[in-house]
Amino acid sequence: MFYPKTPFYGKALLLENEVLKANSTALSRLLPWLCQTPRITTYRINTLRISVADYKAQLQAKLRSQYGQKAPNVYGLDELPEMLCIAPLDVAAEDLPVDDHLKQVIVDTSCGAALLRGAHIFAPGVLAMESNTQLQELVNVYADLPGKCKRGTATRYVCDEKIFLGVGQVQMQRHQLYKNNEKEESSPTGIAVRMQRNISGVPTLGDLSDANGLLQNLPSIVCVRVLGPQPGERILDMCAAPGNKTTHMAELMGDVGTIVALDNSANRLRAMQSKLANYSCIETHQFDATKAWHAAGNGPSSGPPPFASDSFDRILLDAPCSGLGNRPQLCSNVKQAKVLQSYPHIQRNLMAQAVPLLRPGGILVYSTCTITEAECEQLVAWTLRKFPQLRLMDATPKLGAPGLPLHPELSAEQCALLQRFGPSAENRVPNLDTVGFFIAKFQKASELR
Template identity: 50%
Template sequence: MFKQQPGTRQLLEWLCRTPSTTTYRINLLSSSISDFTAKLQQTLSTKYQNIPKVFHINGIPEVICIPKVDGVSTSPLKDLKEIMVDSSCGAAILRGAHIFAPGVLSMQSGTKLGEKVNVFVDLEGKCKKGTNTFYESEQKVFVGIGEVKMQRYQLYGENVANHGIAIEMDSNISGVPSIGDLSSNDALLQNFPSIVCVRVLDPQPGEIVLDMCAAPGNKTTHIVELMRDNGTVIALDKTENKADLIRRKLKANNFKSLKVFAFDSTKLLNDNNEGSEVDTPPFGPCSFDRILLDAPCSAIGNRPLLSSNITPKMLKSYPKVQKKLLRNAVGLLKINGVLVYSTCSVTEEENEGMVQWVLEQFPEMKLVEAMPYFGGPGIGECGLAEDQRQFVQRFGPTEYNRHSSVDSIGFFISKFVKIS
């Protein structure tokens, strides 16, 4: 799964740790950095005495970064009742989220509204939904302390709530500020490499741009914002449910340049449509100025990785889909057009392996520098020349990145130009 070379163990340990930096992307079409910074500082001041000082990134003016909070407790408090959550909920808690109703696996009887509780993660998956008894195990891990907003009768049984905050976190062991998600039309909680990815694409006003696998639409909205809602942006995802996620963002922001379709991007290229208007999929060859392919992947990069049920068979399936998508992307791209290929995975097969495959299969595609640079070079001895390794971006352990002040998820970005 991971290329066995110096640093592999370091990478695996890093994947199990929580990113220490929280990033928001500001919609500069509707808000300003100063306005959202003031809102953010106010929220932090209500929870912490030592308010973490937000910082900004040179070259990406729409980003605000929040560092860790100092002095958080890493042990459960004596005499507090317990609640248990699953591993995916636990990972979200460590990233600063509160606990929503579906995430609460168990809660002790008699737990009252407003009561402080110790929050544990069930890494083994042994805890039965709705139980009020708890087992002891090395795989039962303390993650933080929160305040009860829903009681047992609201969480379990028939006709119960499946939405809303059940536990509002006061703190977590990672030190990431427990402020929940402050996303709105003016700002979006987003992983830093995902923001860099769209900056690498560098969409320009008036262009025709395709986001091939767009749900939930966070990168799509960034594309529209950088184009100042001037041009045409086509956003696709395979299912109606996922396409609807993007449509809701479209409606909320009242974007004029964005069109959303539920369509399988592995079937997107129609050789008979050459020269036709970009109205509805499938599309003809050479239809787009820029294409973002943030491909379906194993997601082995989404930290903290508390548990995983991915199998070797599943890992092998992703490159097959990625190749189909890339083949369509190359055909859809105009000459001198830009293709950005990215994943939130750290496996060589899904990243450097895909870059090498494109260069071998499509001589018309040239690998270029994925500017602006914030990650690190590609893996060595993977088929890419040394200069090609320097062109791509890998986000990994902090000391591996070019911008060491931002600690985020594992991610990969590459950029191609179609030269003929």
């Protein structure tokens, strides 16, 4: 196992050696960065419902009520006018001492990562809570890195590989979290511990998403801006769940046109419906996007999938991926080399469907929330070899860094057209701190059918 040190905590990332070997230079170079928490919080504003200025005033009021004069700054970026950023608190991690007299709550690593990004702790994420912990009591919150803490543990969990995340206030007691009677209601929901402060310095706001604004990673907002959807167009979102990019497209189109959103999971589609309900231009289909092209069809298709060739003005292929750009990675020991190597195969299959579905002159954006060259630059190189009718376009607005060098498959000029979010000094916006992400923009030549 490999244990890189980070500014916030020590043994924070567990990765098996074969995973490192499978991903060449990119992953090994970025491991320390992956352990750290992106400190900027971003909300995408639904400008069809509210002005950015009004939403900003609401955010500022919320922050002032919680932090008073120490409230973090709220600001925007010219390149993404529908987005607002919340700066981190002006508190260093080492300024948060551990009070050993407080009782402890243990959470799993997934919950811990969300906590460090400003979330509160919901009931399913609580692995253990000490006996006699009272409502409103302050507790130390730790993440269980090795995953050995038994759910419902009532005594203090002793482990050298648990890490301190912050201090919270109890909202649910043990008897609410861990029901002994099988006939009782299913697992509880709701906030179990409301965080007061965390070691990352990200404001502990929870998720303020509603119909007016959505908590969303900055690169995902950039991705839809790169696609550039226009009112009246017919657009395909090949892998739409959870629907955040889908609704962003609808907003940029003024809810005029057609967005066809595909996902092969009925459960994911159901989860999207409340988010999509306020948009008339979105139609959803449970369908495997690797079968979306009907090769025998002719002309544009307005029916259900599969679709005829040249059916869409723009296509977003936000592909299934290894997700290794998600930060912080508190514990990532489940993705074996064999699993990681399977993603490029899926991504190629999806790309092979997308290209014939795109009309001549149309725009195709490929994106992933990962950092491996195999799923990013190498996938782009394969696409250009396989489909000569495609050419790379500049993925603007450009807030991230260029693609990684990939000689001889991609030239330096081609890499400059790509956009990669990572720990690079070449990011166009100073101090940009985001999840890992990759964006490539293609145009289909008009003269080739």
